Amino acid sequence: MGKWNVIELQGLSRVYYLKSGEEIRAVDSVDLVVPEGEFLTVIGPSGSGKTTLLNLVGGLDMPTSGKVIVDGLDVSRLSEAELVKFRREKVGFVFQSFNLIPTLTAVENVEAPLAPTDMPKAKRIERAKYLLKLVGLRGKIDRLPIELSMGEQQRVAIARAFANEPKVLLLDEPTGNLDTVTGKEIMKLCHEASKNRGQTVVAVTHASYIEEYTDRLLYMRDGRITNEIPEAELERTIT
C-alpha cells in the first residue's frame, strides 16, 4: 500500500492582477502530490512562484483556481477560523529571514505558536525548552534573537515550526542567509524531522547541497512545475 498523500495540488493557480490590467500568473496550473514523510525540494529562479506555492500550501494565500488539499483538508474552502486552526496545527513555517519576534526570547518565540492552544503554560514552556534542546540551543533559551547567531536564530525558527508537531513543514529558503556549514546543519535537522517524525517537508531553496537531504527535486519556472531540471540549473544547484 502506498503512502498517504499529505499534500495534493490540483490545477492550482494564483494570479495577481496589477492596476495596469496586466496579470501575473505566479502559480500556473500546478498538479502535485507529496506523500507523507517525503522531503520535496523545489528549485528555480527568483520570481518563479516558489514562495507563492508555499504560501498557498500553508494557507497564507488563497488560490485563484484549483485545489490545495493538505492532510485531507481543502485549504481553499476553509473558513477564517478553520484556516487559523489549520495554520496552527497542520503546518510549520521556516522563513529565509527567520522571522522571529525580536522582543521575545528564544523560548518565548518557540512558545508563541502554542500560546493560543489549550496547553497549560508550564507544559508549553517545557515543550519549548525540549525543542530548543533538540535543535542544539539548550543553553541559550533565554536569549533574544539579536543575541544569537544567524544559524542559531534559524534553529529557533525550526524549533518554533516544530512546536505544534505539524504534518507539513514548509521551508522558504531556510539556508539563504547562512553559510554552508550552518546551512547543512539546518537542512540535516529538517531532514531528520522528516524521517524520524514522518513529517512531510516542502523546501524552496538555492542551496547547492540540497541533494544530500532531499527525496525529490522539482523545478519551477514561470509558475509551472516540472521534473525536468535544466542542466545549467542542476549544475548550479547540485555540485
Next chain:
Amino acid sequence: MVLITYIYALKELKRRKYRTVINITGFVIVVATLVALVTTARGWEAATAEPLKDIGTDMIMIYSAPVVPSGTGCYIANHLFSFPFNQSNIAEISEIEGVNRAVPVLMHRMGAVVFTGIDPRETKTNAVLPGNVVEGRYLTSEDGDVVLVDREYARLNNLTVGSEVRYMKGMYEIVGLVDVDAANILKSHIYVNLPVGQKGLPDDNIGLVNIALISVSDPRKVDDISETLTRRWLGATPIAASDLAATTSGVITIGEEMAWNVSFTLAVVAVLFTIRSQLAAVAERSREIGILKAIGWSKSDVMIQMFIESALQGAIGGVVGCVVGCGFAWYFLSTIGRVSSIDPTILVAGFCVALVSGIAAGLYPSWRVAKLTPMEALRTV
C-alpha cells in the same frame, strides 16, 4: 495565552521606549489634570463654604449692601443704616419655599468696633454659637446689659470675663469670651442680645435687623432662593458660598463640572494621539503581525495583543497621573491653606478614565491589524 501576550506587550512597550513614554505622558496629563482640578475644585468649594457652614447656614441675606461684601463683617456693618430691614421680614423669608429657617442678626459698627446683636435661642444657626465660647458662658434670651467679647479683642484691650466694656451709651458686663474663625463673615468684636442691640439704635430703628441667616432644605436650590429674595426685597444681597469664592482674589476658581469637562477634552486628545501612535506601531510591526498569524494566532489573538499594549499604557499613565495629580492638588490646596486628603473615588475615576481611554485608543489600530492578511503583513519589510 494571556501571560505571553502580557510579556510580549510589556517587551514591545519597552522596545519602543520613546513612543511609549509619549503615549503614557498623554494619559498622565489627562489623569493628573482630572485629579488636580477636581480635588482643587472640591477643596476650594469646601473652603469657601466653610465660613457659612461654621455658623450653620447655607446663605446670608444682607439687607442694604449694594455690592457683594469682601468677606469681612465690617463691610456689612458699614451698610447697616442705608436700607433698614424690619425683623418681621425674617418671618416672611422663613415662608419662602425651600427655606428651612431664617435667623435674624443685627450688625453695626461704632468707630472701629463691630457689634452684633443675636437671638441666643438660635443655637444651631447664628453669628456666634455656644461652641465658640472659650471662657465664661453663652448669652441667654433673658440677658440684658451683658455681652460676649471676641477673645482676641479682649486680649488687646485687657478685658476678661467679669470686666465691663462700653457699648453705645452704657457699660456692659462681659459674661463670656468667644473664639470665632477669622473666615467667619459675621465675625465681630462684641456680641449682644438682639433687643439690646436694637435698643442701641436711633429711636426710629427699633426692631430692625439687617441680616438673615438662611438654612435651606436643598443646597442645590440656593440660587433659586437667592433669586426670589432679590426679587422680593430690592436692595437685598443674598450671599452663598459660590459668591464668596467668586470675590476672593488670588486663586483661580474652578468648578468641578468644568474640571471634568477639561479632563474629558484632554482624554479625547490623548486617545486620538495614542491611536495615531498605535497605528504607526501597527505599520512598523506588520511583519511581526504576519508571523504571528502565520504561526496560528487568530485575528482576535492579535487584536488582544494590541489592546493589551494600549490598555497597559493607559493603566501606567493612570497610576502615574494619580500621583502627579495628587502632587498638584496638594500644591493648589496649600495655596488656600486647605490641604486635605484626596477622595479615593477621584483617583479610581482618574485611573478608569486612563484605562478606558487606553482601550479606546487600541480599538481602531486593533481593527486595522485584524484586517491584515498574513500575506500582506509578511510582504512588509
